[in-house]
Amino acid sequence: MNMIDMETDEKIRRNRAKTTQRIVEALEEVISERGLEGVGVNRIAEKANVSKVLIYRYFGGMEGLLEYYVKMGKLFPVFTPATLDQIRPLHDSDVARIWYRQVIQTYRYFRTFKAAREVLKASVIENDSIAETTARAQDEEMTRLVSQLSFVKGADTQAISAVILGAMTYLTIMAQNDRTMINIDLRSEEGWQRIENAIKTIYISLNKMAVSSKDVQLELQSTRLPVAQW
Template sequence: MMKDQGQSLSPTREKILDSFCSILVEQGLANATVTNIAEKAGVSKVLIYKYFGGLDGLVKCYIQRGGLFPKLTNFEQILLNETSLENLQYIWYLKFKQISINYKESNEYKALIEEGLLSNSKVAASITNVIDGEINSFFKQLSPIEGIDMEAISALLISGLSYLCTFEKKNRLFLGDTFPSDQSWNRIDSAIKTIFSSLGKAK
């Protein structure tokens, strides 16, 4: 489970979140009920409601602290203050490279994204709302590139990554190669780099 190092929770809350993660990956979100999570964590269901307000609140806490959409480092903030086009392109690329890595390596986020995209459940709606909020917070960190709709470009990239995650376990073909493979992920990274390095150069 990816964790935001800037946040810390009590051991009991950590245990509950880890139990949720374990059930999510091994059995799917449909089995990640308050009862099952409490049983796996060895705690009372009352504690889950006390700490998180229920399953929706638990999912929200899990997504918000997980770091799927990375924060700026001090070095990146310094680069952004210089506001050159090259710096902006570089920072946007680095952030999306990290998002791509997170999508690639986090089985629990793949399960959440798949549920959010394909299910009509109340929890699925909560997942998409929280992820959308995290995406908006992510955008607010980054300086815009003049004359470029960075939110639309970013939305297309994130949508593409989310779509790929929904059929990763099905071993579907992607550009002639079985997805996922290191080669296919390297091609995705190269494409992201090309997109951001070309922004602002052809208006």
């Protein structure tokens, strides 16, 4: 490949990246304005100022675009092997902090950004192909995240995570709908501080149980790397 061809290919890649970004930003705007039920290729194309044919070419349609959005790493972080090496617990008691920090930060993001909250609601929308695709992509990302952070062997981290993440998802949706739970005001920072403190208590208790159990092993760092502050 000559220099001109290489420069042309690079320009095409840059243009595609910029166009993709515009489409994603348009998607977020539409979701914020109309909810997941209000998204559509025509509406996204108009807001992004692109042809709807381009959206089909890049993503295969609305379902593909939403799946791409969920898997971008904005909703659920993607850790590189190097990052995971640093996150890996240094001491037995570090496991709780790693888990409750990630859960708290993830759901703070959902509470802060309306588009993210609307996407989270896909799990409770019935009989809708777009919602089904989005919910499936979310579950795949949650499964990946739990798998990456499962520094515990001998405990059912998937089931434990399903209970906690499911509860946090439900509470986040309830908060958007201006609901309370057990008389806790989910619209207030005070209410969410209580929820976050409860999450810390649960993980600290689970950590203590894991340390005292003969059937559970914790995967600690083999070298004394500093634990990443994320």
